[in-house]
Amino acid sequence: MGAEGSSGPVAILAGSGEFPLLLADRLAAAGRETRILAFRGFASRAVRARADASVGLLDAKGTLSWLERCGPDCVTLAGGLRRPDPGALLDAYSALRSRAELRAILARGDDNLLRAAIGLLEERGFRLVGLTDLAPELLAPAGALGTRVPDEASLGSVRIGMELLRKLSSFDVGQAAVLAGDRVLAIEGPEGTDRMLARARALRRRGFLRRPERGGVLVKAPKEGQDLRVDLPAIGPRTMVNAARAGLSGVAVASGLSVVLDRAETVRMADRLGLFLFGAAGRGT
Amino acid sequence: MGAEGSSGPVAILAGSGEFPLLLADRLAAAGRETRILAFRGFASRAVRARADASVGLLDAKGTLSWLERCGPDCVTLAGGLRRPDPGALLDAYSALRSRAELRAILARGDDNLLRAAIGLLEERGFRLVGLTDLAPELLAPAGALGTRVPDEASLGSVRIGMELLRKLSSFDVGQAAVLAGDRVLAIEGPEGTDRMLARARALRRRGFLRRPERGGVLVKAPKEGQDLRVDLPAIGPRTMVNAARAGLSGVAVASGLSVVLDRAETVRMADRLGLFLFGAAGRGT
Structure with missing residues (x-):
């Protein structure tokens, strides 16, 4: 058989x-x-x-x-x-x-x-x-995908976010987080990325953020040691819309280890909303 | 001066x-x-x-x-x-x-x-x-505080939760998480424990949980290396009410490193709601 x-x-x-x-x-x-x-x-x-x-x-x-x-x-x-x-x-x-x-x-x-x-x-x-x-062409490449490029502060948040997700690898929990500066605003649970972004948006609306945290970054990466044949983290046009609603500056995904659904439309949306979309160096795997 | x-x-x-x-x-x-x-x-x-x-x-x-x-x-x-x-x-x-x-x-x-x-x-x-x-008498002691005692499955969740919070210590993020079995349902962000419990409740209502996850545990512990003179994790009667609403089996805090606000009332509430309230062995500090 x-x-x-x-x-x-x-x-x-x-x-x-x-x-x-x-x-x-x-x-x-x-x-x-x-x-x-x-x-x-x-x-x-x-x-x-x-x-x-x-x-x-x-x-x-x-x-x-x-x-x-x-x-x-x-x-x-x-x-x-x-x-x-x-x-x-x-x-x-x-x-x-x-x-x-x-x-x-x-x-x-x-x-x-x-x-x-x-x-x-x-x-x-x-x-x-x-x-x-x-x-493999459907996976996120390294570097900026659209016209916006993350600034130093955002790259700092991306680095911390990637490290956070790496440390969470051994736990059965989501593959995404939202950071603003050094602060972790949200870690994804079973509710998924869109609801997590809604949470980040609510934090902002309720005034939980300080002035230097106006921006913020959504970071997505697969777990370390994950079977890369299934369930890679994915982003698409809707992710960009929800990230913008949450007041973020951009979105970073692990390059080569994340799917970009409909890349042309996702990049167009990121550009239109003023977000960066960035493929961060894959982890040392 | x-x-x-x-x-x-x-x-x-x-x-x-x-x-x-x-x-x-x-x-x-x-x-x-x-x-x-x-x-x-x-x-x-x-x-x-x-x-x-x-x-x-x-x-x-x-x-x-x-x-x-x-x-x-x-x-x-x-x-x-x-x-x-x-x-x-x-x-x-x-x-x-x-x-x-x-x-x-x-x-x-x-x-x-x-x-x-x-x-x-x-x-x-x-x-x-x-x-x-x-x-020091206001800090949580070790072991069960009320009449209920966590079962093996819950103790497993507590162990994983404590390890999760320990790994999160170097990040600026909450001091609490909700687990069901091996799965992490929620990690606390700036929204605080009560809102995180509301999230766990919503996951349950929307059918995100599997049968063996009917229970679940709220775990709270300070960060490793935290200045224990400020901002110790705290629980009180309201925590018990919100944990019960989220369908959890109990609450575990790091013994000697967490505040129990109004212990008599908190324990009474836990007993009445059928929750365990457990002081887990403090981390090797």
Whole structure:
């Protein structure tokens, strides 16, 4: 069972957002054949409309039998699979694994769930690949992406933010933070980046910030030691809008380790809103 | 100027909450003479009613001249001085320090502001003391304070939470987090513990949690290397109410390094709400 061999399509397991289509288009442009499996409850209407098939919310059985019919060269996870409800994995995997093992997995966090899902695919002989292999051009490059460039103070905040996220790597917590000067305004939890930015905005509105903190930076980076084939931090046009609403000066992501959804539009939005968008040197990995 | 010598009253510089009165009562019961200076904008009506004097929002000039008249044996900071608006320090200190120096301080965080305030008092010859010296009985003891005892899973969350806060010590960020199982649901920013608990409550309501995460723990501890004379993490009856609303199983604080405001009432509330209240072994300090 499973699929071996070097021909066959790229199977895209599609979660939320428009990224699965972006990736499919990119792969098609590069002459690769693709198949899309949409996860209902995660995949958007547009993704479902273009998908070759769809299965219930992370239905592991359905996924595996679709993959076996599809016979892909490799499999990739695209789009959000953590939210809205990673707990939905429970129902899917309970058919496949012992309840005791499941309970042990579920007592742990999102990271462990994703690791379990990957393990299951690989056990069945599928080759899981990430963007680094498939479409590295979708990853954030180093340096300024738009016209704005971060000033020294912002670069200081970026450095502290990257160090903070690195120290948080061993904990099951978000991959983003908002800093102003040396101060950490918010660390992302399961609520996601947009809600965290709303929190930073509320802090500003309620007057929690001091004058030199008018600016501020959103910093995103994957955990150290994370499996880079899944769940890379992503930003897009909406991130720019929410960062601007929170009064930030810009956004920094780990270069080569973060996805920029629709780069042209994201950069245009950053420029229009007066934000810098910066690929910070990847960590020494 | 300043006050030397071993007699004289204990000068209590009173911030927000009822803790300044609790401390004054405790010191009076122990036969110590006290004087209270209330910071307007922070100190409650009850505190201001009993204060010997009050000054504007962290008015450094007024504070120093009051202290010089008062001639205290020692000075202590009691009650919240970080919130509602630590930025108010700006106006107070701008009269005393150069604007360039101020700007440098303000570009840094709350921790640095408090350090600057302490430095100023000590420069003027006042002896600043903390609860460890004045009233160690107000600090959380080790072990369970109420009738409930944390189970193994909760103790696991407490251990992870303490380790998380330790790793965050070098960053200017909150002193509290909420965990469920291995997962970090929220890390406290400038918004404070009550708002962070409201966030954990919202995550639960929106279905972000999995079944084994029904419980959860609020963990509070000071930063490693923090000046323990100021701004120790504090809990009180309201913390218990908000923790229960967030669906948590209990609250853990660093024993000997955290203040329990109104212990009798806090423990009664924890017992009534079915929460454990636990003093976790202080860090190896």
